[in-house]
Amino acid sequence: MPSLVRTEAIEVSPHLWGPRATGAQSNLRETPVSLVVLASSSSGNCSALIVGSGATRRIILLDAGISPRRTTLRFAELGLSRDQIDAIVFTHLDTDHCVPTWARFLPKHARFLMHKRHRARAERIGILSRRTTIFESDPVPLDGIATLSPALLSHDSLGVAVFRIEFAGGRTLGFATDVGAPTPNMVHHLKGVDVLAIESNYCPRMQEASDRPVYLKRRITGGSGHLSNEQTASLVRSIAPREHVVLLHLSRQCNTPDLAQRLHADAPYSLTVAHPDEPIAPIQLSAMH
Numbered sequence: 130m131p132s133l134v135r136t137e138a139i140e141v142s143p144h145l146w147g148p149r150a151t152g153a154q155s156n157l158r159e160t161p162v163s164l165v166v167l168a169s170s171s172s173g174n175c176s177a178l179i180v181g182s183g184a185t186r187r188i189i190l191l192d193a194g195i196s197p198r199r200t201t202l203r204f205a206e207l208g209l210s211r212d213q214i215d216a217i218v219f220t221h222l223d224t225d226h227c228v229p230t231w232a233r234f235l236p237k238h239a240r241f242l243m244h245k246r247h248r249a250r251a252e253r254i255g256i257l258s259r260r261t262t263i264f265e266s267d268p269v270p271l272d273g274i275a276t277l278s279p280a281l282l283s284h285d286s287l288g289v290a291v292f293r294i295e296f297a298g299g300r301t302l303g304f305a306t307d308v309g310a311p312t313p314n315m316v317h318h319l320k321g322v323d324v325l326a327i328e329s330n331y332c333p334r335m336q337e338a339s340d341r342p343v344y345l346k347r348r349i350t351g352g353s354g355h356l357s358n359e360q361t362a363s364l365v366r367s368i369a370p371r372e373h374v375v376l377l378h379l380s381r382q383c384n385t386p387d388l389a390q391r392l393h394a395d396a397p398y399s400l401t402v403a404h405p406d407e408p409i410a411p412i413q414l415s416a417m418h
């Protein structure tokens with residue numbers, strides 16, 4: 130299988146990178162794709178879209194917040210190698226989502242994709258290069274395999290990108306983490322996706338009772354940090370995902386898997402709670418052959 134992204138461009142606007150999303154869906158190749166969350170917590174977040182089957186599988190990472198070495202070990206468990214990475218798409222560049230040493234370990238043909246708001250920070254931490262593609266709100270085609278539609282939401286000073294990703298045959302994945310506050314725009318952007326991976330960061334009571342400093346509690350709960358279990362459950366109801374929800378980025382100190390999933394009891398979708406260190410079972414996103 131050819132690489133998923135073109136490599137010749139230095140930094141191109143998304144519409145030059147492949148067919149525009151509008152009207153492009155019929156051109157998407159019917160290729161099996163699955164989602165595996167490799168790790169998800171404030172110690173490191175990394176998910177993989179695994180495209181294709183057998184020895185020719187390719188990988189698109191959504192965030193790379195665990196070291197190349199740890200990621201490679203996770204890949205080995207799945208029969209994959211780092212050389213199969215074609216792209217790393219960043220939601221934002223906080224250290225738990227972007228380990229800068231990836232700039233040295235990215236395979237030669239692969240590239241980073243990030244929002245324009247994160248460009249200056251990328252330069253500071255040394256990951257901006259010829260192989261970086263900057264996006265804003267335009268859909269970014271991934272060489273006929275999928276279309277990535279970003280939207281910027283509030284998180285700390287630079288914001289966070291959330292994604293609606295449409296695969297061959299029209300199946301969709303919503304991916305949203307480190308979302309400061311639920312917004313109508315976010316609901317609109319992710320409405321009715323087949324699979325929704327979304328953070329469910331903290332239990333408000335555990336947060337309040339924790340010995341964290343007041344400034345940190347305010348940062349997390351104040352609208353530009355993270356979503357509580359309750360906010361996530363309410364958002365998910367509004368987004369109305371069709372099949373599957375994956376809860377991401379649970380706080381180890383201020384949450385438990387049981388508290389997070391309790392709010393989704395009897396929901397009309399299946400639920401997976403991502404583990405801080407262990408890969409989840411692959412979730413299929415497009416047709417298998």
Ligand SMILES: [Zn+2]
Nearest residue numbers: 171223225307
């Ligand atoms: Zn984070």
